[in-house]
Amino acid sequence: MKITDLQKRLGRFTLQVERLSIEPGKIHGIVGPNGCGKTVFLKLVMGILEPDGGRIDYEGIRPDEITMMPQRPYMMRTSVYKNLIYPLKLRGIRPDEAKMDELLKKAGLLEQKKQYAGGLSSGEKQKLSFLRAMVFEPKIIIMDETLSNLDAESEELFKELITSRQREDPATWLIVNHQWDHVNRLFDMVHYMEKGRFVKHEAAEG
Numbered sequence: 001m002k003i004t005d006l007q008k009r010l011g012r013f014t015l016q017v018e019r020l021s022i023e024p025g026k027i028h029g030i031v032g033p034n035g036c037g038k039t040v041f042l043k044l045v046m047g048i049l050e051p052d053g054g055r056i057d058y059e060g061i062r063p064d065e066i067t068m069m070p071q072r073p074y075m076m077r078t079s080v081y082k083n084l085i086y087p088l089k090l091r092g093i094r095p096d097e098a099k100m101d102e103l104l105k106k107a108g109l110l111e112q113k114k115q116y117a118g119g120l121s122s123g124e125k126q127k128l129s130f131l132r133a134m135v136f137e138p139k140i141i142i143m144d145e146t147l148s149n150l151d152a153e154s155e156e157l158f159k160e161l162i163t164s165r166q167r168e169d170p171a172t173w174l175i176v177n178h179q180w181d182h183v184n185r186l187f188d189m190v191h192y193m194e195k196g197r198f199v200k201h202e203a204a205e206g
């Protein structure tokens with residue numbers, strides 16, 4: 001993904017990205033203080049916000065191949081299973097139920113498969129939201145604080161799901177996390193932001 005002269009004004013805040021190249025198939029961490037524009041940047045990439053100027057070249061990736069996991073998971077008023085397969089339904093893809101069950105099992109949600117998703121605990125909702133975002137095999141995966149405030153067990157699960165996905169079929173990840181020392185082992189690249197701008201880019205130690 002290549003970003004050129006991207007600009008967005010929101011009240012007194014301005015995001016400005018002159019030139020940024022996001023290497024495909026890698027895990028990118030975006031780091032910076034509160035209010036520096038991380039969420040605004042992610043929303044521009046996701047297409048939720050319209051830029052005032054500049055362009056994002058997705059290098060052939062279509063809008064329906066991008067997913068964003070919000071910090072607060074949103075559940076549809078139906079079962080766990082129907083929530084999980086919703087992105088497939090939207091795209092007219094028939095779900096492979098055995099594969100879906102396997103995913104649910106990995107996340108410890110198989111027993112709740114037919115249960116109303118609204119009744120899950122917040123940690124379970126976070127897991128389901130994560131699985132749901134991955135289920136259609138997106139090419140760009142955006143996580144805004146999704147990994148923050150997780151219990152240690154869920155954190156391990158998410159890390160494992162991310163690394164196994166990267167082994168099988170590498171996607172481009174954009175991850176914002178304020179407890180970033182917890183996940184920085186995952187990052188291939190770290191991009192630092194301050195006051196609406198990117199100020200430093202470095203390859204992570206891994």
Ligand SMILES: Nc1ncnc2c1ncn2[C@@H]1O[C@H](COP(=O)(O)OP(=O)(O)O)[C@@H](O)[C@H]1O
Binds near residue numbers: 039041
């Ligand atoms: N819709 C909006 N209207 C006005 N200001 C906004 C809007 N959305 C975000 N901002 C401002 O933009 C700045 C960056 O916000 P954000 O991207 O959410 O920061 P963070 O890095 O913490 O995610 C903040 O100062 C925020 O108040």
Ligand SMILES: [Mg+2]
Binds near residue numbers: 039
């Ligand atoms: Mg934010």
